Amino acid sequence: MRIVKVNLLIILLATLLVGCHNRTNKNSTSLTGWSSKDKAKAGFSEGKKYKGQQTPPGMVLIEGGTFTMGHVQDDVLFDWNTTPVKMQVRSFFLDETEVTNEEYLFYLEWLEKIFPKSDEQNKHIYTSALPDTLVWRHTLGANELLTENYLRHPSYSDYPVVGVSWRQANEYCKWRSDRVSEKILVDKGIMNNPYLMDSLKLDGNNYFSTDTYLQSPTSLFQGDSSIYKKGIPVRKKKGEKRGARGEFTGRHVKISDGILSPKFRLPSEAEWEFAAKADTENREYNNIRGRKKYAWNGKYTRNKGRRFKGDQVANFKQGRGDYSGPAGWSSDGGDITMSIKSYDPNAYGLYDMSGNVAEWVADVYRPIIDTDANDFNYYRGNVFTKKKIDENGKVVIVDYNTIVFDTLDNGKIVPVDLPGTIKFIPITKRDAFMRNNYEKSYNIDSKDGDLASTKLYDKDEDELESQPRMYNSPIIPNNMGESGLRIQEYDDEYRTTLISDDSRVYKGGSWKDREYWLDPAQRRHLPEYMATSYIGFRCATDKLGAMTPKRRKRTTEKIK
Structure with a gap:
């Protein structure tokens, strides 16, 4: 037994x-x-052995976590727009420096190559991306040298680009997304370098767009298949002939291949503040000890080291008429902006998160961060869209001859979409029907400026238009001329607020700001079409998969 x-x-x-x-x-x-x-x-996709996301060039991985957002040291201006709130941020990648003049000039040269200025239509595409170099002018200042040289002279090549509006910074991020993916495909041997092919003419309808490639690869480069090499290998059936040398015989890259880079964008306000504070250096196990006033540790802006003792650790305005200190003993080394990496980075390896230039972030400005509505990866500015489909069931790609232009409030003419890109349109109420996470496309004013946030919440949207407005007051005239463009005219209505749905947040201090603005929690705003001599930007992109590359080992001890 x-x-x-x-x-x-x-x-x-x-x-x-x-x-x-x-x-x-x-x-x-x-x-x-x-x-x-x-x-x-059997002809199905086999499982991929994903090796992990590569760090994009010039970027640093910021491991996400929880932090206290809006925890300022002082509020001497009584803005009441920085109430401390607990926030969770996902892991992401962020540029280690601001975008420089040299990098932005590459963008301008590319636009000029693809959209030559000799064409009247192309001229607006190119000029819409040009930084406003006149931001250096002052009615009582002699700064013409900077208006003529700051952007293009090689002595300023590694200085942060300024005079760029929020809209221009956002368009740069889109362009960078396409160029990075294009380079990946060339380096992987999936696509020939289009700029080195004599048989290929690059123009307004003929260039690489990531969205168009993923949706309809044959629509790129006017259907010229010679741009592609063999592609991703596919298993051949018995007896099937092999293609000729150099002929495209595989398949095109898909998102499921894990080859292409996620899109670049401006960081959200929460992401930027989290990265600037870099509280990780004050972490003791799972607690953060103390709070930081600047991007570096310490209560003061001067260097404590023996060699550089007394020097400033950031580029900012030190007092009235004092931007650098006395001649021969400059304490910060710059009277305007300075070259990137002039100072030590913060704990994440990011440079100039306090000082040099302030930086655009993605969010639309509102005085209150509504964590009751969302405390995870907070961002205000969502407009949900979808791809436009024509009557034949195909995705609409913007044609060079049908490109639409718009006139901004400051009179600048900009393209609504670039030719060769996929046309996106707002989702309809039918698309959002019976959804429990959103109800409409336009969510910029969600719970702060929309109908639901007013005492008329039970009325119709049309009734709200005739009532006094909390934001966007008054609405700027939108009178169209015979050319189809907006007529430039000043708003002569009595304005009750400077906050609108076009107001975008910018963070951090600059060469023109006092020490007060170096606190990463401070926040300011400007209309998205405006530019200054002290605001730049840097790009971000999402971290895919696990929030950290190496998981902290857990101990398995018996509980007694």
């Missing part, structure tokens, strides 16, 4: 071991039992 029990126990253990082996077999799925080879033979 004892022998029988032992044999039964052995059989049971063997069965469990076999079952565990089957569940952990990497060549098959636990749900269907199909191995990767079986799926490939």
Whole structure:
């Protein structure tokens, strides 16, 4: 009897071991039992061995976590717009420096190459991206040298670009997304370098766009297949002829391949503040000790080291008529902006998060950060869109001859969409029907300026237009001329607020600001079409997968 029990126990253990082996077999799925080879033979996609996301060039990984947002040291202006709130931020990548003049000039040169200024239509595309170099002018200042040289002279090549509006910074991020993905495909041998092909003419309808490539690769480069190499290899069936040397015989890249980079964008206000504070250097296990006033540790702006003792650790205005200190003993080394990496980085490896130039962030400005509505990766500014589909069921790609232009409030003419890109339109109420996370496309004024946030919440949207407004008051005239562009005219209505749905947040102090604005929690705003001599920007992109590349090991101790 004892022998029988032992044999039964052995059989049971063997069965469990076999079952565990089957569940952990990497060549098959636990749900269907199909191995990767079986799926490939049948023409299905086989499982990908993803090696992890590569750090984009010039960027630093910011591991996400919880922090106190809006925790300022002082509020001497009584703005009452920095109430401390607890916020969770996801991991993301952020440029280690601001975008420089040299990098932005590459963008301008590319636009000039693809959209030559000799064409009247192209001229507006190029000029819409030009920084406003006249921001250096002052009615009582002699700064013409900077208006003529700051952007293009090589002595300022590694200085942060300024005179860029929020809209221009946002367009740069889109352009950078396409150029990074384009370079990845060229380096992977999936696509030829279009700029080195004599047979290919790059113009307004003929260049690489990531969205268009993913949606309709054959629509790029006017259907010229010579731009592509063999593509992603696919398994050939028995007897199927192999393609000629250099002929496209595979398939195009998909998102599921994990090859292309996520899109670049401006960081959200929460992300920027989290990265600037870099509280990780004050972490003791799972607690943050103390709070930081600047991007660096310490209560003061001067260097404590023996070699540079007394020097400023950031570029900012030190007092009335004092931007650098006395001649021969400059305490910060710059009277205007300075070259990037002139000072030590913060704990995340980010440069000039306090000082040099303030920086645009993605958010629309509101005095209150509404954590009751959302305390996870907070961002105000969502306008949900979808791809436009034509009557034939195909995605609409903007054509060079049908490009639409708009006139901003400051009179600048800008393209609504660039030719060769996919046309996106706002979602409809039908698209959002019976959804519990959003109800409409336009969510910029969600819970702070929309109908639901007023005492007329039970009325119709049209009734709100005739009532006194909290924001966007009054509405700027939108009179169109015969050319189809907006007529430039000043708003002669009595304005009750400077806050509108076009107001964008900018963070951090600059060469023109006093020490007060170096606090990462301070916040200011400007209309998205305006530019100054002290606001620049840097790009961000999302971290895919695990929030940290290395998970902290857990200890498995018995609880007594």
